[in-house]
Amino acid sequence: MGEKLDTRVTITSGRQIGIGNDNFDIRDNGVPVTFADIIVEARQLNGLVYLSLAAGITDGKDAAIADVTNRMRMSLSTAQFVHNVLGTLIKEALAPPVDLSKAN
16 A cells, blocks of 8 residues: 555546456446535444435525435445545645745
8 A cells, every 4th residue: 555646537437447456447327426514424334334425405494404425335445545545635635835936
């Protein structure tokens, strides 16, 4: 896991991703993009991580709703990989911007 991960790549259908000694064809059936801002499930059981996310919906007059957008089940090794990727993305997002006015 010491290799640098390029997290700025979007993989599209018809391409492959290499994992270990295998190449996996990527199939994308156009699953819609959803926005999630609430964690409604986070637990681990028998070596699997259960994570479910929801979108919070409030309009002022109706009851607030946490609309489940996705449910993920993953092995601990996949969860560790997701943890590392998210850590890298968050670190990059929180890094102060480069001051170009002082560039040579």
